[in-house]
Amino acid sequence: MLEKTTRMNYLYDFYQSLLTPKQRSYMSLYYLDDFSLGEIAEEYDVSRQAVYDNIKRTEAMLEEYEEKLLLFQKFHERSKLLVKIKEMLKEDNPINETIIETVAKLEKLD
Amino acid sequence: MLEKTTRMNYLYDFYQSLLTPKQRSYMSLYYLDDFSLGEIAEEYDVSRQAVYDNIKRTEAMLEEYEEKLLLFQKFHERSKLLVKIKEMLKEDNPINETIIETVAKLEKLD
Numbered sequence: 744m745l746e747k748t749t750r751m752n753y754l755y756d757f758y759q760s761l762l763t764p765k766q767r768s769y770m771s772l773y774y775l776d777d778f779s780l781g782e783i784a785e786e787y788d789v790s791r792q793a794v795y796d797n798i799k800r801t802e803a804m805l806e807e808y809e810e811k812l813l814l815f816q817k818f819h820e821r822s823k824l825l826v827k828i829k830e831m832l833k834e835d836n837p838i839n840e841t842i843i844e845t846v847a848k849l850e851k852l853d
Numbered sequence: 854m855l856e857k858t859t860r861m862n863y864l865y866d867f868y869q870s871l872l873t874p875k876q877r878s879y880m881s882l883y884y885l886d887d888f889s890l891g892e893i894a895e896e897y898d899v900s901r902q903a904v905y906d907n908i909k910r911t912e913a914m915l916e917e918y919e920e921k922l923l924l925f926q927k928f929h930e931r932s933k934l935l936v937k938i939k940e941m942l943k944e945d946n947p948i949n950e951t952i953i954e955t956v957a958k959l960e961k962l963d
Contacts, residue, residue, distance in 0.1 A: 758922075760921035760922060761918075761921060761922070808871075811870035811871060812868075812870060812871070812922075812924075814922075814924075822960070825956055825959060825960050828956055829953065829956055832949050832952055832953055832956070839942050842942055843939065843942055846935055846938055846939055846942070849935060849959075850932070850935050
């Protein structure tokens with residue numbers, strides 16, 4: 744569950760601009776502010792089931808966007824490469840060739 | 854016109870996965886293969902106006918996605934930073950601090 748929450752937080756971060764205001768409200772209360780379905784239902788004066796359905800649909804949409812655009816996956820790969828570059832730069836005598844190769848990999852990600 | 858074509862090529866590249874197969878076909882014939890509206894109309898046995906309307910709507914959609922996700926803009930900014938890093942690495946004594954700062958800027962773009 745924690746893993747799913749982390750993933751949803753990331754996907755929400757990347758694709759929230761493609762959601763409707765209502766989808767954004769429910770998702771942000773549920774995933775960022777840790778509200779329960781019941782609490783969101785009360786807040787918006789709708790049924791718990793309606794909130795549940797909306798959130799499930801939104802989660803599916805976020806996964807569909809990720810399948811098409813891969814923003815989270817690319818972000819993850821870029822982050823790893825950047826960490827690697829920073830480590831190489833910390834060394835006293837950085838091996839420039841290796842850094843150059845890593846930068847080239849970064850460029851290919853776009 | 855050339856500038857618009859270049860921009861549309863980029864936007865198409867970034868967001869084509871969010872388009873319908875028909876939108877993709879028209880856009881790719883028009884922008885990548887340089888077909889005229891008349892030639893596309895003939896190919897698909899529809900009116901020139903129908904092709905024109907479809908392409909105009911698709912262009913608007915691509916601009917809307919860019920407004921929301923900024924993939925092209927971020928790609929452009931990242932490319933500039935990567936060019937800068939590569940230039941610094943070419944120097945005999947790269948100033949690591951400056952490279953580290955540039956890498957930090959790259960990280961903030963995600």
